[in-house]
């Protein structure tokens with residue numbers, strides 16, 4: 001497609017592309033492939049020097065996907081899914097990054113990706129009806145922008161007095177050195193006990209001389225039971241991939257579990273039956289644990305029964321009762337993103353690993369020699385910040401986006417993110433957010449969610465092209481309705497009851513709003529319905 005026969009090309013400047021996609025992770029890669037195949041003139045801008053998004057940045061020891069390999073992959077090309085061989089039940093970061101690179105080569109993606117290009121401002125030009133993206137490598141113009149910026153792509157570095165005075169090296173799990181880090185013979189501090197730390201701690205402990213973990217909130221973790229992928233299982237999936245993909249899309253989290261979902265209420269189960277069911281799932285490993293009963297995320301009494309099962313396990317696994325008590329959470333289980341682990345609790349039985357509880361006495365400061373808590377200095381050679389991300393909104397807000405009439409996205413989202421379907425924002429025409437706030441996104445297997453969004457966006461762009469429609473944007477009423485709807489659905493669950501990053505509670509000053517929408521299948525139905533009903537709730541002009 002030439003630059004003159006693009007979307008509503010009348011009077012269009014030759015340097016205005018059809019679409020600029022921001023980000024070259026799994027969302028950006030599929031955006032490029034899909035939209036290019038449909039004849040759009042697309043460029044991708046990416047701040048990293050290569051593909052992979054999350055899997056490019058998160059190279060910390062033990063980084064691994066919590067979604068099983070046969071399901072954490074693209075479905076758009078049956079040949080691709082047949083030819084790629086996964087080696088483990090859950091893929092490690094290096095293997096996922098190899099897969100991303102394979103996809104990039106197979107579909108010749110690199111030629112339209114501009115690496116090492118950071119977006120600094122994004123402005124809608126009301127007169128010209130296009131976006132201007134100012135980057136550190138120059139200006140891009142596009143009729144449409146696709147924000148494929150990821151949900152967990154801006155790291156959270158909490159302020160600690162004296163952090164800059166620390167004499168040794170510091171690392172953040174979300175921005176790990178590519179050459180790797182050799183911890184052998186050293187003493188290491190890990191700050192944080194979220195999913196990243198739960199994966200990294202056992203691996204760092206196996207390498208270093210001494211490990212000190214600073215824990216503000218203990219976390220529930222269930223064994224992943226990772227293992228080499230059984231070739232028969234891989235063959236079974238491959239011989240039936242279309243059906244399996246369809247089954248995945250019927251699930252709330254867009255992934256099938258190893259055991260069937262229990263529909264019964266946990267609080268009503270007989271003690272023996274309850275224990276056997278939970279134990280079976282504990283042994284099988286993975287998120288199937290949370291599907292044992294139908295009401296774990298809905299009913300406080302049922303939830304606490306399941307939480308107690310995990311608390312008891314911590315007590316059984318951890319030798320020192322004081323350490324076990326510190327590691328034992330008392331909040332709602334699965335309210336923060338559940339962790340899967342390989343020997344996490346067991347690691348605290350090793351004599352060179354110590355746990356420092358900073359829930360009541362926060363980290364006071366970082367000294368040149370280490371971490372200071374309650375007046376005591378813990379000397380270390382290196383500090384690993386496993387302190388998470390400014391999730392879902394951080395990266396979008398950092399790009400200084402202004403929409404119609406110069407309205408800043410930061411102002412429009414002052415009281416929390418507002419979107420329609422998690423796909424668009426009122427006053428920000430022709431801008432699509434992939435897995436944006438208000439969509440199931442982080443509560444699902446991300447790759448199917450990404451594909452669903454991109455399939456919807458590309459259908460929309462094709463239809464606009466066919467009709468000669470220049471702009472699409474959510475109507476303010478539709479957006480307001482959607483924000484209320486997302487909150488109402490979240491309030492049916494126990495999710496809003498703890499300080500999670502889903503709520504923005506991990507970032508000081510961030511407005512607390514539950515950002516993702518629970519439930520993938522009903523969401524997909526609404527998206528389809530909206531598109532089929534002439535993009536109901538969107539203004540087309």
Ligand code: N01
Pocket residue numbers: 064065066067152158159173191192193194195196197199214215216217337358363386387388389442501506
């Ligand atoms: O980050 P987190 P993460 N002083 O925000 C602590 C995905 N992921 O990088 O709980 C002391 O969960 C903080 O304490 P608290 C997954 O979706 C996926 O681990 O706020 N501690 C917490 O313990 C996951 O949920 C995979 O009290 C401080 C930790 O830092 C998401 O990424 C693997 C502190 C941050 O935990 C984020 O996980 C890994 C302070 N001032 C991650 N500030 C997969 O397998 C923060 N903390 C796909």
